[in-house]
Amino acid sequence: MSLKARITEDMKSAMKAKETERLAAIRLLLAALKQKEVDERIELDDAGVVSVIDKMLKQRRDSITQYEAAQRQDLADKEKAEMVVLMAYMPQQLSEAEIDELVAKAVTDSGAASMQDMGKVMGLLRPQLAGRADMGVVSARIKAKLSA
Numbered sequence: 001m002s003l004k005a006r007i008t009e010d011m012k013s014a015m016k017a018k019e020t021e022r023l024a025a026i027r028l029l030l031a032a033l034k035q036k037e038v039d040e041r042i043e044l045d046d047a048g049v050v051s052v053i054d055k056m057l058k059q060r061r062d063s064i065t066q067y068e069a070a071q072r073q074d075l076a077d078k079e080k081a082e083m084v085v086l087m088a089y090m091p092q093q094l095s096e097a098e099i100d101e102l103v104a105k106a107v108t109d110s111g112a113a114s115m116q117d118m119g120k121v122m123g124l125l126r127p128q129l130a131g132r133a134d135m136g137v138v139s140a141r142i143k144a145k146l147s148a
Contacts, residue, residue: 003046003089004033021078025085032056050131053086060086094133102128103141115146 001009007029014023032052037044044052060083067076094102102125106112110120121142122135129138 003049004044007033007049007089021081022085025082028082029053029056029086029089047130050090053089054131057083057086057090091131094129099129099133099138099141103138103145107142107145112146115143118142118146121146 007026011023011026011030014026029052032055033044033049036042036048036052042048060079063079064076064083067073067079103121106121106124110117110124112118112121118139122139125138125142126135129135
């Protein structure tokens with residue numbers, strides 16, 4: 001079953017179970033997927049769906065930071081609940097050690113020697129880590145490795 005079909009099935013089960021918050025988050029996701037398909041005139045595969053979910057998760061993280069800074073915990077909690085629903089559709093996240101190992105391998109494979117070679121390393125890692133790690137964390141790891 002494709003990821004998109006699984007999301008649609010989950011929407012139906014959330015409707016039947018009257019889980020309003022979960023249903024709202026799934027509908028937001030399906031709307032974002034549909035918008036991407038219409039805008040680009042394509043049919044999203046699982047990798048495309050994961051990239052849309054990843055973008056939505058990043059938006060949620062940013063919103064939570066803003067809401068907490070403004071002391072609006074009610075809105076931050078709503079965003080956190082949406083994140084929980086969205087995370088269920090993401091692939092298994094990599095551990096810190098696995099990320100460090102992949103970064104070290106990519107630095108060696110690309111022959112990167114300085115910060116100017118960061119783009120080469122990111123180019124190698126992006127396809128491998130898409131949806132499996134926060135690219136901001138990966139970027140920080142690469143900077144630390146190249147500056148050491």
